Amino acid sequence: MSKVRVRFAPSPTGGLHLGGVRTVLYNYLFAKKHGGDFIVRIEDTDQTRFVTGAEDYIFDCLKWCGMIPDESPLHGGSFGPYRQSERKESYRKYAEQLVADGFAYYAFDTPEDLEKMRNVFKTTENPSPQYDGKVRMQMKNSLTLPADEIKKLLDEGARHVVRIKMPVDETISFTDLIHHEVSFNSSLVDDKVLLKADGMPTYHLAVVVDDYLMQITHAFRGEEWLSSAPVHILLWKYLFGLDKMPQWAHLPLIMGPGGKLSKRDGAKYGFPVFAMNWTNQKTSELTEGFKEKGFLPEAFINLLAVLGWNDGTEQEIFSMDEMIEIFSIERVHKAGAKFDYEKAKWFNHEWIKKLNIEDLRLKVKELLLAEGIIIDDDSLLIKVIELVKDRCTLLPDFIQHAGFFFKTPEVLDAEAVKPKWNEEKVLFFNDFCNRMDGISIWEFVEIENIFKNLATEKNIKPGELLLPLRIMLVGGKFGPAVFQIAELIGKEETIKRIQNAMKVFG
RNA sequence: GCCGCGUUGGUCAAGGGGUUAAGACGCCUCCCUUUCACGGAGGAAUCACGGGUUCGAAUCCCGUACGUGGUACCA
Numbered sequence: 123m124s125k126v127r128v129r130f131a132p133s134p135t136g137g138l139h140l141g142g143v144r145t146v147l148y149n150y151l152f153a154k155k156h157g158g159d160f161i162v163r164i165e166d167t168d169q170t171r172f173v174t175g176a177e178d179y180i181f182d183c184l185k186w187c188g189m190i191p192d193e194s195p196l197h198g199g200s201f202g203p204y205r206q207s208e209r210k211e212s213y214r215k216y217a218e219q220l221v222a223d224g225f226a227y228y229a230f231d232t233p234e235d236l237e238k239m240r241n242v243f244k245t246t247e248n249p250s251p252q253y254d255g256k257v258r259m260q261m262k263n264s265l266t267l268p269a270d271e272i273k274k275l276l277d278e279g280a281r282h283v284v285r286i287k288m289p290v291d292e293t294i295s296f297t298d299l300i301h302h303e304v305s306f307n308s309s310l311v312d313d314k315v316l317l318k319a320d321g322m323p324t325y326h327l328a329v330v331v332d333d334y335l336m337q338i339t340h341a342f343r344g345e346e347w348l349s350s351a352p353v354h355i356l357l358w359k360y361l362f363g364l365d366k367m368p369q370w371a372h373l374p375l376i377m378g379p380g381g382k383l384s385k386r387d388g389a390k391y392g393f394p395v396f397a398m399n400w401t402n403q404k405t406s407e408l409t410e411g412f413k414e415k416g417f418l419p420e421a422f423i424n425l426l427a428v429l430g431w432n433d434g435t436e437q438e439i440f441s442m443d444e445m446i447e448i449f450s451i452e453r454v455h456k457a458g459a460k461f462d463y464e465k466a467k468w469f470n471h472e473w474i475k476k477l478n479i480e481d482l483r484l485k486v487k488e489l490l491l492a493e494g495i496i497i498d499d500d501s502l503l504i505k506v507i508e509l510v511k512d513r514c515t516l517l518p519d520f521i522q523h524a525g526f527f528f529k530t531p532e533v534l535d536a537e538a539v540k541p542k543w544n545e546e547k548v549l550f551f552n553d554f555c556n557r558m559d560g561i562s563i564w565e566f567v568e569i570e571n572i573f574k575n576l577a578t579e580k581n582i583k584p585g586e587l588l589l590p591l592r593i594m595l596v597g598g599k600f601g602p603a604v605f606q607i608a609e610l611i612g613k614e615e616t617i618k619r620i621q622n623a624m625k626v627f628g
Numbered sequence: 629g630c631c632g633c634g635u636u637g638g639u640c641a642a643g644g645g646g647u648u649a650a651g652a653c654g655c656c657u658c659c660c661u662u663u664c665a666c667g668g669a670g671g672a673a674u675c676a677c678g679g680g681u682u683c684g685a686a687u688c689c690c691g692u693a694c695g696u697g698g699u700a701c702c703a
């Protein structure tokens with residue numbers, strides 16, 4: 123068996139959304155699992171819709187997710203170029219070949235002609251008539267025009283397209299890796315345009331030709347392509363032979379609360395839909411990405427992978443390497459799945475707990491730096507992260523939970539303390555500071571002992587004092603055990619924060 | 629409208645003729661914790677509907693309903 127070669131063909135028209143990333147991921151996992159090649163081909167067949175920078179954006183996303191192909195995907199190798207716009211010349215000849223063989227024809231209809239056809243054939247039962255076997259003999263094409271006129275039009279350079287001539291009443295079926303046998307009646311499929319008037323191929327011609335030229339063995343794509351599969355099958359049959367056709371897998375759609383997650387919907391769901399920040403250049407509207415929202419790439423690919431696939435065990439947390447090991451396209455589900463943001467956050471939480479401390483340290487350090495908190499003691503940072511990571515779901519949660527270890531809180535939740543604040547407590551905290559000042563071992567058990575003993579001596583319930591102490595040290599009602607916080611921020615800082623806070627409490 | 633694909637708790641899902649129909653997220657209760665989490669123990673909640681086939685159907689078949697995608701010189 124020849125080497126597995128899979129490809130992902132993004133079109134640089136906007137942000138890379140959940141479904142797109144998952145499609146790449148499945149392609150990637152499959153290629154890696156079988157020790158094959160993973161190719162990225164840029165699907166830029168329609169220049170007018172492509173957005174500057176979107177191609178780089180796609181690669182940035184793949185890089186963040188850890189799926190960038192081994193070598194620079196758009197250069198080198200013997201199968202390039204990988205940008206469809208650079209392969210324009212090679213498609214025409216295949217289209218011509220199809221016409222010569224009688225599998226396709228030239229169509230000279232203008233957009234107005236098409237419009238007219240749609241109006242004429244429109245009925246209640248058939249609201250959107252297609253350019254198909256039923257109408258093509260009434261249109262202006264090389265099937266209906268006399269030979270000399272066709273030649274004349276072609277010689278004049280008249281605008282024309284090449285359409286596939288769908289056979290009448292044939293059953294076209296193929297085996298999908300996920301859906302198994304799928305079949306269509308050819309009479310119900312329209313004569314798709316293969317080569318546009320501007321000489322560019324449509325997706326239909328381009329995938330088939332490129333997959334052949336690039337020797338692709340497996341092609342996984344979204345289920346929205348299933349309806350056009352018969353066109354691709356026929357093209358393979360006519361051009362290169364069905365035996366060379368890659369194995370198809372049509373992946374279930376990822377749905378939002380309303381339906382298919384759309385690129386255009388941006389932030390309307392209240393959660394990200396793109397891997398990374400995407401700015402719509404026309405409207406300047408920024409859509410926040412999973413990365414910027416504070417997701418770990420490990421969590422992001424993990425949650426996407428199991429949205430539509432699982433290995434049959436109870437395991438839900440997988441690293442990329444584990445997924446490569448156990449992924450199988452046959453276990454991908456048929457039905458679409460609704461994306462659940464709550465569960466997505468849970469995955470991130472799990473990964474924050476699981477990720478190795480060095481990787482996490484780098485990310486948290488950068489995050490705090492952006493907040494103006496400079497960290498020069500990395501060993502302290504590591505201790506802090508270990509102490510608080512259980513309570514962080516998204517990366518920015520570390521700002522609240524770790525920030526106060528390095529920076530004296532600027533605002534204190536004094537309202538939580540004031541109603542019960544009294545002279546007795548002032549005295550207590552003054553004594554507490556003095557006693558702490560006198561000890562030589564600065565460890566939380568020690569600090570806690572002093573605190574409790576003093577409370578007993580003064581006959582105050584520790585519960586009355588713990589909340590004030592917490593607010594003094596962290597500024598609010600959150601964070602890990604108070605005495606551990608005190609230990610980490612140090613004796614001097616602890617005393618300083620208590621004294622400052624008492625001024626605020628009055 | 630037509631065509632394709634699909635349908636197990638609110639969501640993700642295991643199971644593919646005989647199960648008390650796993651597990652996870654979320655929700656609720658309790659324990660732990662003098663904050664909030666984490667952790668632990670429980671709980672509520674499911675085979676879309678109708679017909680077959682079968683001793684027996686969530687599992688196989690046929691309808692129906694619903695959802696979703698396509699129906700472009702978009703991908």
